[in-house]
Amino acid sequence: MITTFYNAFIPVLWALIKIFGIALGAGILVRTKLLPQNSIKLLSQITVKILLPFLIFSKIVQHFNPADVPFWWMLPIGAVVMIGTGLIISAGLFRKELPEKKNMLPLAAMQNASYLALPLGLALYPDQFDEYLVYCFLFVLGVSPTTWSLGKYLATSGHTGKLDFKKFITPPLIANILAITMVLTEARRFIPETPLTYLSFIGGLTVPLAMFILGATLGSISFSKFPPLPDLSKIISVKFIILPILTILTLSILGIKENYPILANFLIIQSSAPAATAIILQVRAYGGDYHKMGSIMLICYLLSMLVMPFWLAIWQIL
Numbered sequence: 001m002i003t004t005f006y007n008a009f010i011p012v013l014w015a016l017i018k019i020f021g022i023a024l025g026a027g028i029l030v031r032t033k034l035l036p037q038n039s040i041k042l043l044s045q046i047t048v049k050i051l052l053p054f055l056i057f058s059k060i061v062q063h064f065n066p067a068d069v070p071f072w073w074m075l076p077i078g079a080v081v082m083i084g085t086g087l088i089i090s091a092g093l094f095r096k097e098l099p100e101k102k103n104m105l106p107l108a109a110m111q112n113a114s115y116l117a118l119p120l121g122l123a124l125y126p127d128q129f130d131e132y133l134v135y136c137f138l139f140v141l142g143v144s145p146t147t148w149s150l151g152k153y154l155a156t157s158g159h160t161g162k163l164d165f166k167k168f169i170t171p172p173l174i175a176n177i178l179a180i181t182m183v184l185t186e187a188r189r190f191i192p193e194t195p196l197t198y199l200s201f202i203g204g205l206t207v208p209l210a211m212f213i214l215g216a217t218l219g220s221i222s223f224s225k226f227p228p229l230p231d232l233s234k235i236i237s238v239k240f241i242i243l244p245i246l247t248i249l250t251l252s253i254l255g256i257k258e259n260y261p262i263l264a265n266f267l268i269i270q271s272s273a274p275a276a277t278a279i280i281l282q283v284r285a286y287g288g289d290y291h292k293m294g295s296i297m298l299i300c301y302l303l304s305m306l307v308m309p310f311w312l313a314i315w316q317i318l
Contacts, residue, residue: 001317008316012309015123019116020305022211027219040216044281047209052114053175055203056137058196060179061188063130069260072138079142082271083109086243087150093234103288104231106151107296108238111273113143115210120269120308122207128262135266141176147276155279155293156286217277218301221294232296239300240272244311247271252318265312272311274300 029035066072086109094101114136121132148170182188247267251257257264275297283290 008313023215026215030219076142
């Protein structure tokens, strides 16, 4: 058992070390002012508005077969359920301090579903990455609207007003819906292969840029003082202990591991992933406790280098 754990733990740890190594380089460039903040903002916009939609559309049209995953529609629903479960549990832990500390809830419940999950999937499953990508994009269908609506409202609490439903509609969401529609209606057979190849090639830049943007975003976080230990411990308990355990129990009951091993591993990754970097971007843009939230997020990302390999290794033993 120890050997099985070790053999499952080390490859994931090594993959994360390589990812965070690239991220560290980007962070150093930001810290030393060699890379200005407006450059990171521009790279993020290009990635979110052009490259990621290209990658989503091409991969879903080329590789998504509903017959292979008949319950595909449950992935976006599952994403919302996972986030909702995290919000409910964290709200229970912070119940005596609400609504003052409701900005802590998205840090405990809303995961980095793409910028970290994509390069990790490429490193771990290079031969099955197209399958992994489809799962990731379907999952993001539930994560993205939730993060940019309820997540933004909670993270910038006291600094922003009503929910802005226009934020629900993003280029990746449009690409997802359009591609899935073309698959379900069989309209994809009318799309020439050459344009899809070009879209896939250009969209392939998303993964390395995601690693770079992740590091640049984390590198801009100020760590002037250690965050309150009670708040940090509550977030860590939900993000890195409770949600992964609940996910493992659910997957075990449903028996997904035997028939869809990559999907099961993907869901373990999502359940143990640290908070979405979009949260800190929202705080910077709309106001909020940037220093406290940023320091908590940075600590969680450092911890994730051990936590994510641990839960994936535990899953392989079961």
